[in-house]
Amino acid sequence: MRSYLGDLGLLRDRRFALLLSARTISMLGSAFAPVALAFGVLNLPGATASTLSVVLAAQSVPLIAFMLVGGVIADRMPRQRVMMAGELLMAAGYAGLALMLLIGWTPLPALAAAAALTGVASSVVYPALTGIIPEVVPADRLQTGNALLGLGANSSRVAGAVLGGGTVVLFGGGWALAVSAAMFAVAAAMIANLRLKPGERAHQEAHSVLADLREGWREFRSRQWIWVVVAQFSLLVMAVQAGHGVLGPLMAKESLGGPAAWSAFLTGEAVGTIAGVLVSLRLRPRRPILVAVLLCLPPALPYVVLGVGAPLWAIVGSAFVLGVCFDVFGVLWQTTMQREVPPESLSRVSSYDVLGSLMFGPVGLLLAGPAATFIGTRESLLGCAAIIVISTLAALLSPGVRNLRAPRPEPRAAAQPDASPL
Structure with missing residues (x-):
């Protein structure tokens, strides 16, 4: 406490x-x-x-x-x-x-x-x-x-x-x-x-927008752990968009009683994201990106339990787990980027991160409906789980993901609150 x-x-x-x-x-x-x-x-x-x-x-x-x-x-x-x-x-x-x-x-x-x-x-x-x-x-x-x-x-x-x-x-x-x-x-x-305060940002020489984008891209691709996880997340987000946007609601309508069941699922996920904060406040792994990527495996669970026809309590519980894992992942990812990427390039690297992570999301939404029609809703949900697991295991093959270490914490004096008006 x-x-x-x-x-x-x-x-x-x-x-x-x-x-x-x-x-x-x-x-x-x-x-x-x-x-x-x-x-x-x-x-x-x-x-x-x-x-x-x-x-x-x-x-x-x-x-x-x-x-x-x-x-x-x-x-x-x-x-x-x-x-x-x-x-x-x-x-x-x-x-x-x-x-x-x-x-x-x-x-x-x-x-x-x-x-x-x-x-x-x-x-x-x-x-x-x-x-x-x-x-x-x-x-x-x-x-x-x-x-x-x-x-x-x-x-x-x-x-x-x-x-x-x-x-x-x-x-x-x-x-x-x-x-x-x-x-x-x-x-x-x-x-x-x-x-x-003035001077907290490094002075930047004027460049064209394209030159700045090229420089940001160099920072992005020079760090294996960043581009590997972004590539992994592009597939993970595709599966999550398909599962959350189309297949999950469709399964709720077909066999779980309708909107109330899906609302319970989303509530479980939301509560999980709040509980994840308590975990992320205390968790200080020496290999933060390795732990963050491993946390992408449990989010496959909701699509498995939906796909095998598990009871609603198990589905809501799996959504809670998903919420916890995604929240902790986000904190570890953001913190590591802020520590490892130079401040003068951080926003550009972040924009490449977001763009790469989200680029296949619409594809998941477009494919989910036809997949449910031709191979079945349950089978499509299990396919989403498989995409999450395979993409995560592939990311774990990267030495940059496995070996990046957080700096050891240094002893610090008691924090003095910044109460000045500045």
Whole structure:
């Protein structure tokens, strides 16, 4: 208990407390948005599933297309300002969507344009966030900082899914999107108050965007453990997207009683991500990437138990395990990247990481439906489990994954909270 209280002592650092609060509120806004946007669009006169698909595609395509540019921007400019600008763009995009829904002026091109703005904003915020954490958190407390940020984000996802749905039911999608926009604006204001000291970022010479991207790519591919795990994750995410997005809900409908069963599964996973924070606060492996990759094996379990027709309690329990493993993986991965990659390249490497990890996700969604039709839902779920296991075992063949060691912790004096106004 004393160790956990020591971890929580990081909250006394003014700048970290601001960053944690901003990120938690921003994630709460992000959790509000999907339910509000989906039902807000579907409730429009004449709207169909295709209408929603166009709006969601307009949001997701810029996220992927601008991710690398977002990494360049976050490495070139003060990350505090980049994050603040991204949160304000997010607020503007969702405020525009809210206004259109509330006044009843909803041409599809305008909806798509506002949604695209939120996608661009997300592509800027994530690389900047990865890079700003080492600027705020002491090097020997990076893992604690990442874990606490994960706790805030995971709690927001759970709360946002419930509160967002309730707001849509009571007040409508337009007002729910307005609340989401307000949260992003509050997050931007908090980030503006971080007041990072001048000189905490190394001075960067001016280069073209392409030159910066090439330099980031060199940093990315020069570390075997990074590109191997990103390649592994591209296949893992493909399987998870297929299992979570299509096959799992389909199995719940066919044999588990419908939406309530799938909601129980997702709840178990969400609780697992919160419990994973307690593990990640204490776990300090000497070979963090080896442990992180090994933690990718248990996430195959939910698709196995779904595929063999296990009872609901076993399915929910396996979802809990998945949540724990993915949360601990994320903390170990982020912390190791922040320690091993030079600060001046960290956001660009992070953007390559995200782009590579997510690139096959849409493929999983597209293949899941035909696979369920032609080979069966259960068999397809077992196929997802096989992809996860095989890709993980392949990653373990890499010496870079197996041998990378964390620096030994040095004795440290009692932390002094940063209570100054800076």
